[in-house]
Amino acid sequence: MQVENLVKCYKKARRNAVDGVSFSVPAGSLFALLGPNGAGKTTVISILTTTLSPTAGRVRIAGYDLETQSPQIRRNIGIVFQKPSLDQNLTAEENVRLHAALYGIYPYRPGFRLMPAAYRQQVEALAELLGISESLFKPVKTFSGGMKRKLEILRGLLHRPAVLFLDEPTTGLDPESRHSLWDYLRRVRATGRTTIFLTTHYLEEVEEADAVCIMSRGKIVAAGTPEQLKTNLTQASLLLDSPERARLRQELQQLGVPFQEGTVFELPVAGPQVQHLLKRLETPLSLVQTRTPSLEEAYLQIIGQHMLENEEE
Numbered sequence: 001m002q003v004e005n006l007v008k009c010y011k012k013a014r015r016n017a018v019d020g021v022s023f024s025v026p027a028g029s030l031f032a033l034l035g036p037n038g039a040g041k042t043t044v045i046s047i048l049t050t051t052l053s054p055t056a057g058r059v060r061i062a063g064y065d066l067e068t069q070s071p072q073i074r075r076n077i078g079i080v081f082q083k084p085s086l087d088q089n090l091t092a093e094e095n096v097r098l099h100a101a102l103y104g105i106y107p108y109r110p111g112f113r114l115m116p117a118a119y120r121q122q123v124e125a126l127a128e129l130l131g132i133s134e135s136l137f138k139p140v141k142t143f144s145g146g147m148k149r150k151l152e153i154l155r156g157l158l159h160r161p162a163v164l165f166l167d168e169p170t171t172g173l174d175p176e177s178r179h180s181l182w183d184y185l186r187r188v189r190a191t192g193r194t195t196i197f198l199t200t201h202y203l204e205e206v207e208e209a210d211a212v213c214i215m216s217r218g219k220i221v222a223a224g225t226p227e228q229l230k231t232n233l234t235q236a237s238l239l240l241d242s243p244e245r246a247r248l249r250q251e252l253q254q255l256g257v258p259f260q261e262g263t264v265f266e267l268p269v270a271g272p273q274v275q276h277l278l279k280r281l282e283t284p285l286s287l288v289q290t291r292t293p294s295l296e297e298a299y300l301q302i303i304g305q306h307m308l309e310n311e312e313e
């Protein structure tokens with residue numbers, strides 16, 4: 001997927017909701033779009049899934065051009081949006097069957113057993129993959145939030161899309177359901193070589209993404225692997241403490257090592273420098289801990305900086 005200079009200006013809006021966004025997503029990868037409320041994530045995903053037309057820019061998905069080949073793109077993508085769209089009174093399988101018929105994937109038959117073998121096999125395999133086999137013939141209204149989300153993902157995968165779009169797929173799920181949904185998404189990706197494009201507010205979820213783009217006010221303010229974002233934008237540090245704090249403070253000052261003193265001493269020291277420093281310190285220590293910043297800290301730093309710059313403008 002390639003996105004070049006994407007712009008969206010809503011009618012009567014003062015500024016562009018999406019303001020010149022470019023990125024590319026290699027086939028089979030897990031790509032996460034992050035950003036605070038109103039950053040433009042839903043607008044981007046709506047354009048990529050052909051439900052909203054862009055003001056400007058070029059987009060290619062699964063080899064097709066968005067401007068001239070949107071029907072082909074629609075056939076090659078699966079979408080799971082924030083708002084659930086399942087019929088509560090039907091069983092899980094009936095929901096899937098109706099969807100399959102509606103989108104012309106399989107002809108409709110009034111019973112699972114009457115459906116083509118290919119449909120039955122595919123639904124059973126996907127239900128297995130997503131861990132909802134046992135509930136396939138139960139009414140959706142008896143499902144938990146996590147199971148409903150999995151069913152929507154199953155439905156979105158039925159036509160074997162090249163790209164699966166997930167708009168905040170874990171919002172409203174408890175930590176356990178979120179965790180299990182991620183396990184299943186990983187399996188989906190490994191089994192079908194499906195590209196997964198998702199938006200989320202949960203930073204800890206994207207640590208394993210192949211690439212992350214952070215948006216703020218319609219622009220991409222940082223991009224890279226989670227590792228790159230962390231190392232480029234935040235620094236690992238060393239935490240120290242001592243029963244003799246005054247002595248430690250004095251010793252660090254004498255050695256010329258910068259530090260911040262709070263509940264513990266925090267020093268911008270990492271890697272081989274840690275041992276080097278520890279060897280030189282004579283003050284007895286009660287705490288020695290290295291700290292690697294999380295992606296969440298990197299994110300908050302990036303967003304905070306961007307907001308500040310905008311206020312200055």
Ligand SMILES: Nc1ncnc2c1ncn2[C@@H]1O[C@H](COP(=O)(O)OP(=O)(O)OP(=O)(O)O)[C@@H](O)[C@H]1O
Nearest residue numbers: 010011013017035036037038039040041042043044
């Ligand atoms: N239909 C619309 N008409 C006018 N402005 C809109 C419309 N939809 C969104 N916007 C504006 O566009 C900007 C981006 O909104 P968008 O919903 O894409 O952000 P988001 O990153 O998805 O936010 P959230 O995390 O809250 O879902 C916001 O300033 C929003 O107010």
